[in-house]
Amino acid sequence: MEFKLTPLLVGVRRVDQGIMTYQRSYGRRIWLPMWSFLAQNDQQNILIDTGLDYFVAPPEFPQETGLKALLMEDALSSVGLKAEDIDTVINTHLHDDHCGNNLLFTNATFYIQKKELESCRNPHPLDYRFEPDFIEGLNLAQLDGDMELSPGMELIFTPGHTPGSQTVRVNTPNGWYIIPGYCCNKENFPEHGPAACPGVHSDAYLAYDNAQKVKAMEGEILPLHELDVFKIS
Ligand SMILES: [Zn+2]
Numbered sequence: 001m002e003f004k005l006t007p008l009l010v011g012v013r014r015v016d017q018g019i020m021t022y023q024r025s026y027g028r029r030i031w032l033p034m035w036s037f038l039a040q041n042d043q044q045n046i047l048i049d050t051g052l053d054y055f056v057a058p059p060e061f062p063q064e065t066g067l068k069a070l071l072m073e074d075a076l077s078s079v080g081l082k083a084e085d086i087d088t089v090i091n092t093h094l095h096d097d098h099c100g101n102n103l104l105f106t107n108a109t110f111y112i113q114k115k116e117l118e119s120c121r122n123p124h125p126l127d128y129r130f131e132p133d134f135i136e137g138l139n140l141a142q143l144d145g146d147m148e149l150s151p152g153m154e155l156i157f158t159p160g161h162t163p164g165s166q167t168v169r170v171n172t173p174n175g176w177y178i179i180p181g182y183c184c185n186k187e188n189f190p191e192h193g194p195a196a197c198p199g200v201h202s203d204a205y206l207a208y209d210n211a212q213k214v215k216a217m218e219g220e221i222l223p224l225h226e227l228d229v230f231k232i233s
Helices: 060-065 072-077 114-121 204-216 227-232
Strands: 004-016 029-040 045-048 088-090 109-113 139-143 147-150 153-157 166-172 175-179
Touching (some): 004 227, 029 060, 029 227, 109 114
Parallel strands (some): 088 109
Antiparallel strands (some): 029 045, 147 153, 153 166
């Protein structure tokens, strides 16, 4: 089965490149776009990640990139949808920039790894970006490892950035796309040599190993925080 995949820009921050790539490229300021991916077929409206709940885009962002970040409800209405039309939400992980609008989706079933839910409910002091409010009262389908959600939509357990990160592989008319389960941009996937370890991690060795697993998957990678992701739409 093929899905129509549409990236929605639902947040932006200014950060250091080192937040994406461990031990590489520290000291360079970059734009960090937050994407939510809408995957649709005749029966389903699936949302992969839900972005930031609130943000103010600096005026230089649209000037420098030509992109406009929208609040989630405005982004959905730009493609003719309302929050209640979303029947399935997949959170790659539960940092605030990937689940900030979860509570809008009252008709959705949420596919989240069990280990990620446990970490979010009882976060390590270092992981201040887990926000238990964003999983309160959700209709949860808790996963324990890999799962084929439907033909053409695979969830693959790739922990390391967080204890329960999951990568999404989606089949589309243009072939398979891979949405890594962890914060990264295109510098995490150099053409030659190994993939970079994400700059933020709960287990650097595991994060590195799973970055190699993601890089080896068949399909085109859409890094979660890459500006160029808009080009697929
Ligand atoms: Zn992120």
